[in-house]
Amino acid sequence: MDTIYDKYEPVIGLEVHIQLLTRSKAYSSDANEYGNMPNTNIDPISLGHPGTLPKANKKVIEHAVKLGLACNCHITEVNQYARKNYFYADLPKGYQITQDKTPICTGGHITIKNDDGTEKQIFLTRIHMEEDAGKNIHDQAPYHTLVDLNRAGVPLLEMVSEPDIRKSEEAYKYLTEVRKLVRYLDICDGNMEEGSLRCDANISVMKKGSTEFGTKVEVKNMNSIRNVQRAIEYEIKRQIDLLENGESFPMETRNFDAVTGKTHSLRSKEAANDYRYFPEPDLQPVIISEKYIEQVRSTLPPLPDFLFKKYVNQYGLSEYDAGVITDSKSIALYFEDLIANTTNYKAAVNWLMGDIKSTLNQEALSIEKFPVKPAQIAALIQLIDENKISHTVASQKVYPKLLEQPDKSPYDIAEQNNWLQQNDANSLNEFINQVIGKYPDKVQDYKNGKTNLLGLFMGEVMKLSKGVADPKLINELLKKKLEE
Amino acid sequence: MKIDHKTVDHLAHLARLEFENESKEAIVNDLNRILSFVEKLDELNTDNVSPLIYMTDETNVLREDSIHETISHAQALKNAPKKDSDYFRVPKFVEKK
Numbered sequence A: 001m002d003t004i005y006d007k008y009e010p011v012i013g014l015e016v017h018i019q020l021l022t023r024s025k026a027y028s029s030d031a032n033e034y035g036n037m038p039n040t041n042i043d044p045i046s047l048g049h050p051g052t053l054p055k056a057n058k059k060v061i062e063h064a065v066k067l068g069l070a071c072n073c074h075i076t077e078v079n080q081y082a083r084k085n086y087f088y089a090d091l092p093k094g095y096q097i098t099q100d101k102t103p104i105c106t107g108g109h110i111t112i113k114n115d116d117g118t119e120k121q122i123f124l125t126r127i128h129m130e131e132d133a134g135k136n137i138h139d140q141a142p143y144h145t146l147v148d149l150n151r152a153g154v155p156l157l158e159m160v161s162e163p164d165i166r167k168s169e170e171a172y173k174y175l176t177e178v179r180k181l182v183r184y185l186d187i188c189d190g191n192m193e194e195g196s197l198r199c200d201a202n203i204s205v206m207k208k209g210s211t212e213f214g215t216k217v218e219v220k221n222m223n224s225i226r227n228v229q230r231a232i233e234y235e236i237k238r239q240i241d242l243l244e245n246g247e248s249f250p251m252e253t254r255n256f257d258a259v260t261g262k263t264h265s266l267r268s269k270e271a272a273n274d275y276r277y278f279p280e281p282d283l284q285p286v287i288i289s290e291k292y293i294e295q296v297r298s299t300l301p302p303l304p305d306f307l308f309k310k311y312v313n314q315y316g317l318s319e320y321d322a323g324v325i326t327d328s329k330s331i332a333l334y335f336e337d338l339i340a341n342t343t344n345y346k347a348a349v350n351w352l353m354g355d356i357k358s359t360l361n362q363e364a365l366s367i368e369k370f371p372v373k374p375a376q377i378a379a380l381i382q383l384i385d386e387n388k389i390s391h392t393v394a395s396q397k398v399y400p401k402l403l404e405q406p407d408k409s410p411y412d413i414a415e416q417n418n419w420l421q422q423n424d425a426n427s428l429n430e431f432i433n434q435v436i437g438k439y440p441d442k443v444q445d446y447k448n449g450k451t452n453l454l455g456l457f458m459g460e461v462m463k464l465s466k467g468v469a470d471p472k473l474i475n476e477l478l479k480k481k482l483e484e
Numbered sequence B: 001m002k003i004d005h006k007t008v009d010h011l012a013h014l015a016r017l018e019f020e021n022e023s024k025e026a027i028v029n030d031l032n033r034i035l036s037f038v039e040k041l042d043e044l045n046t047d048n049v050s051p052l053i054y055m056t057d058e059t060n061v062l063r064e065d066s067i068h069e070t071i072s073h074a075q076a077l078k079n080a081p082k083k084d085s086d087y088f089r090v091p092k093f094v095e096k097k
Helices: A058-070 A168-185 A225-244 A290-297 A304-314 A319-326 A329-339 A345-363 A374-385 A391-404 A410-416 A425-438 A440-447 A451-464 A471-482 B005-015 B021-043 B073-078
Strands: A008-019 A082-085 A095-098 A109-113 A119-131 A135-137 A144-148 A155-161 A197-207 A217-222 A252-257 A262-268 B088-091
Touching: A008 A168, A008 A225, A058 A119, A058 A155, A058 A168, A058 A290, A095 A119, A109 A168, A119 A168, A168 A197, A168 A225, A168 A304, A168 A329, A197 A225, A217 A225, A217 A262, A225 A252, A225 A262, A304 A319, A304 A329, A319 A329, A319 A345, A329 A345, A329 A374, A345 A374, A345 A391, A374 A391, A374 A410, A391 A410, A425 A440, A425 A451, A425 A471, A440 A451, A440 A471, A451 A471, B005 B021
Parallel strands: A217 A252
Antiparallel strands: A008 A155, A008 A197, A082 A095, A109 A119, A119 A155, A135 A144, A144 B088, A197 A217, A252 A262
């Protein structure tokens, strides 16, 4: 049955702040490092001292162009910086250097996958370059706010989506894709808890079929993707409840409280912030040439969406497998290496997501630290495919040895330990004869129709072969012998 | 353009400054004098002149992404009116809930 909530359609746009992985800050040469002693990553420029001149960091432009290309944005040729003026203790200059009229990237989109397998594109308004502010600490001294300027001037990209998102799940998926993308591009560590990826949500609701958006509320302070989803769900319900009660609500900024799952008013937006933007005269324009764009394009890694489609369409992997592998760049790169050495893609997935993943979990290792090279795993797969060893022997015997001696070839390991399958019919027939001689009455029972005794004979033959015979071959030879 | 008390109140709020009575009257007069002085420029026709933003024609004045330590922690805090061994201190501007 339809509820009052089904009469409305939420309209959501997200602003994501992406803290860039650079050595130095956006406009000065002090360090961009998290976790240092307060006020040690500083410089007269980031302290906002009079008479200092900012100078833009090359790397920031490269990172911005990378992200723009990955999202199919248009890259702006002539870039200007702008000053956004406001008064706050963590902003010593009294203005933030950002971009106003010429964001470095415009348009583009992020593709999300719905649960039914269809895709939806969330379009982007813009991505622009700016700088972070310092940090105010309010709760450590009774009469003062403490200011740490280590973060002042740290480079950020702000990515603004169109109001294309209609459900909290879509916001969740959008952010998951953005985080995956910045990690693949190696431009941000994507850590929402530490604030290197931050998200503000603009939320309104309108009656279904309407074309006019309702009053917009901005929600801040969500430190995980899950909390963004929770905040959106709470806010949609709050707005609909108010509207259904015939009440209106102001356009405002609200704070999300992760403990209660509620949002509360932070400040009214009715007295619109007067940021008095104007072009930053201290930083010369940045011209981005086609040649530069192509140069950056050539350095892009394979992106998750591309790999996902390749795995499903060309290699016939299930969407589930392709999704799990492309979820993390380092796993995907290992897999890429692996399938460069074997064409048994399904086996490659099973090894990676099975034995290797559990080793990583047990040893608390990342795949980058995993000692066995992809080519070695490919060689192991080949041994199985060529019937030289059984899967069980590969997984339970050769693989553990390989972890100890990652440079030794799987074939040598199997050979030196006598684990290669004995696939010559003569020696197997020898074992079979022994077994048949040992159980004459069981053989009779088998011949009288108790065919499930085959398993017992196989087990005995396998035991005699010390577990390394090819089960398929034993099966074949046994049947032949018993039915003589 | 005329500066009145309302404009001064708005500007003062943005700059976190306070003007009362005589001082407000004085700043209204000062700002009006400055503006009328600058209004002299209106006598020129600038229809076909684009705004001058930069003092040179240079573009792409960029730096390599490398760290140079220019001042120490102690030097950074040296000129602060209020500080402790780690932090700049400013009047508390958020009340405890």
